[in-house]
Amino acid sequence: MTAFPPPEIKQLLCQKIDELSPVFHRIADYLHQHPELSGKEENSSRLLQDILSDCDFTISPIIPEALPTAFHGVRGNGPVSIGFLAEYDALPKLGHGCGHNLIAAMSATAAIACGEILGEQATVHIFGCPAEETIGGKVFMSEAGAFKGLDAALICHPGDVTAIGGTSYATHPLRFTFIGKPAHVAEPDYHGINALDALVDFYQQLGVLQESFTEPYIIGKIITEGGSAPNIVPERAVMKTTIRALRTEYLEEVMLPRIKELAQRVSQAHGTELEMEHYEPLFKNLINDRQLSEYMKANFETLGLTVTEYPADEADGSTDVGNVSHDAPTIQPEIKIGEGISAHTHEFAAAAGSEYGKNMALLAAKAMAMTAADVVFGKGKQSKRSGE
DSSP, X not given: OOSSOOHHHHHHHHHHHHHTHXXXXXXXXXXXXXXXXXXXXXXXXXXXXXXXXXXXXXXXXXXXXXXXXXXXXXXXXXSEEEEEEEEOOBBTTTBSTTOHHHHHHHHHHHHHHHHHXXXXXXXXXXXXXXXXXXXXXXXXXXXXXXXXXOSEEEOOEEESSOEEEOOOOEEOOEEEEEEOBOOBTTOSSOOOBOHHHHHHHHHHHHHHXXXXXXXXXXXXXXXXXXXXXXXXXXXXXXXXXXEEESSXXXXXXXXXXXXXXXXXXXXXXXXXXXXXXXXXXXXXXXXXXXXXXXXXXXXXXXXXXXXXXXXXXXXXXXXXXXXXXXXXXXXXXXXXXXXXXXXXXXXXXXXXXXXXXXXXXXXXXXXXXXXXXXXXXXXXXXXXXXXX
């Protein structure tokens, strides 16, 4: 096995993707014109499964009780396992304001091309990944072991630059509910326990505790419930928080235990009861594989694209792709689909349906397939994963 694929392999992959352009546009356009919200992507998922089945992929469900719109497709029987991640949920009122219509089209088209060209050298997997915008479908797919054993997991996200590198924040949102005892504020024999006082005390002390954290973090917090009327001592007070760190281990082993211990201490001091609930699952930090990133950068440049390289510790959000990256070597580069656009906006949704955006995404599908070929022919020569 040579270190790099013969040039004709990449040429064949690119030619195949050009031939598959009608399939690419069918997926991208249908999803853009018929956006479906997280967990309700029945038609989007079915379209992808039908197209992949027609291209000789064997389709099976993944934890159908929890994620009925998730699926796993596989073609080929080679020794190297390549996975492509397809997302297809849309945003309320915005449609595909995060470009998931293009993500689905890129991953499906690249997977079909690789299945056709690399089927003897690789086993090509494609994963239909629902609900990225809400519960994080990949979190539960990861817990079910869906991504274990992959030599590479590939996904490309639309953006306003073509880029590699960077990371994402690990996040594990937490809700705090302080429960006291109601009473009329004018009652001469006061017997109430003010839950809001306890919550405000905790809110303030949490600000002090944050100063002790030594690694990059984000804590966002809002009070969602603080009483029913000003003449009634608040019986119940609720705060929702998003708690994030650049490393999953620091989040889970340092930050969250200290925050929970503080909440317990404050609650006891005020005589309230305390409930703590992770109202969303753990999204782990993204580990962009160094070797895969090098492959992807070279392939982007071969296709004439200018590539921005983000520092390994640069992050601006959280994604369930992070959970995949803790199971298998993973990359999530970006492909430019417009100028000066920001995700989760009407402008981004328009770019995701534009001819320019689709043309750029088709180039990214070629780069993904070429990167898969690099992995297939270079297995065993990969450097250590970034972050390790």
